Amino acid sequence: MTSTIDRTTTLAWNSINVGDEVTPLEVPVTTTLIVAGAIASRDYMPVHHDRDFAKSQGSKDIFLNILTTNGLCVKFLHDWAGPEAMIKKLSIRLGVPAYPNDPLRFTGSVSEKWTGEGEGLIEVTFKAANSLG
Numbered sequence: 001m002t003s004t005i006d007r008t009t010t011l012a013w014n015s016i017n018v019g020d021e022v023t024p025l026e027v028p029v030t031t032t033l034i035v036a037g038a039i040a041s042r043d044y045m046p047v048h049h050d051r052d053f054a055k056s057q058g059s060k061d062i063f064l065n066i067l068t069t070n071g072l073c074v075k076f077l078h079d080w081a082g083p084e085a086m087i088k089k090l091s092i093r094l095g096v097p098a099y100p101n102d103p104l105r106f107t108g109s110v111s112e113k114w115t116g117e118g119e120g121l122i123e124v125t126f127k128a129a130n131s132l133g
Helices: 031-040 051-056 066-081
Strands: 021-027 104-116 119-129
Touching: 021 066, 021 119, 031 066, 066 104, 066 119
Parallel strands: none
Antiparallel strands: 021 104, 104 119
């Protein structure tokens, strides 16, 4: 996985502004990542580890499962914000499958910033795209 930042400290809320770009992240989607993610999340649906089964279901290959996709979203945000940042809510909308050998490119920016419940909060709008969209 490639990211232009290796953050070991957490960004200060007062240093973040609406419009700030989140450091892009490129994730090489490999067969190993797909299968390992499915196993780690106990998703034994054959479309995530059995090419023949996936093809019999109309897919061109095995593909990344939703829980692994969620985990990569959190990684993208933590790589930018830092290890002490807390993800309070994550909403995703799936668009296209993530197949082996087609990297996911995460990009995004800060879309809102406010205080609530004694905390500094931000909202980040982002997407992960591959060659399919």
